Amino acid sequence: MVDKLLINNKYSKGEFSLVIFTFYIFFALILFTSCEKDPIPENTNNPTIGLKKIQDFVIGDYTVSAYNENGEFRLGYTKVYFTVKDKDGKYVENVQLTSFPDMDMGTMTHSTPRTEITKVEGKVLYETYYSFLMYSGQGDGTWYFDLKYTIGEKSDSITHQVIDVKNTFRTDGKTSRRVIQSFVSLNESGTYIVSLVEPIQPKVGLNDITAYIHKRINKNTYVPVENFTLKLDPRMPSMENHSSPNNVDLTWSATEQIYKGKVNFSMTGYWTLNFILQNQNGETLYGNAIAGNIIYSSLFFEVEF
DSSP, X not given: OHHHHHHHHTOOHHHHHHHHHHHHHHHHHHHHHHHSOOOOOTTOSOTTTTOEEEEEEEETTEEEEEEESSSXXXXXXXXXXXXXXXXXXXXXXXXXXXXXXXXXXXXXXXXXXXXXXXXXXXXXXXXXXXXXXXXXXXXXXXXXXXXXXXXXXXXXXXXXXXXXXXXXXXXXXXXXOOOEEEEEOTTOSOEEEEEEEEOSSOOSEEEEEEEEEEEEEETTEEEXXXXXXXXXXXXXXXXXXXXXXXXXXXXEETTTTEEEEEEEESSSSEXXXXXXXXXXXXXXXXXXXXXXXXXXXXXXXXXXO
């Protein structure tokens, strides 16, 4: 058969062997190349899976995008994550970000409690939180945002970018839910801001409850306060204002840098979280006990589920 092929194609045995060898080499190269995976560029894994975009901020050749779980800046505590992309759409590592939210109310301006923006370990993602004292439009005010990045020796910034801080509502859609409160302490030691963080998704039974406490230094500076106590008394106004057992007051956690406690919801519905704020010496700075005709503390938040 081979001899017939050689005769019909006028190839010598040596020439035919060279053709076959060349064919096998060519086929092997195609197979090897097709089986090789394209190299995966660095930093292309999406770090925002499970998050919703809030807003983009274009700063020169870079785009800084804000994300969180609900896709909104909201009244009170708001966790925010940032990504930074270059003009080719690649995520950028080792970025230093600073931000400054500012509410313009016409006759005055003020900022709000916040923390530094830090990198999330193992991700091309940067995180912070804001405790927005007011929502957009409240008191005819407008929230603006200043943002600066530093990458190596290069820095750039944008200023006066409008952001929309949403109000948070009870499920009946009628009353704004109390999640943050600013007040002057009873001993006039200063103005404090308490921000409710958890429970975000309350359930019947024992829930983690967490909060931040800040002291106002001036209209643009708020510092976290440590080693205070938030004495907790949850109540259900529509059910004869009953409380629940096994609640744990909120105390400072040095490891997690937040106030932590436990709240027990014995049933679904509308609850008030009544607090008495005490300093490290046990002195009451704000709030009061629930007794008789007093059904709310002067310091309380709302939960409904």
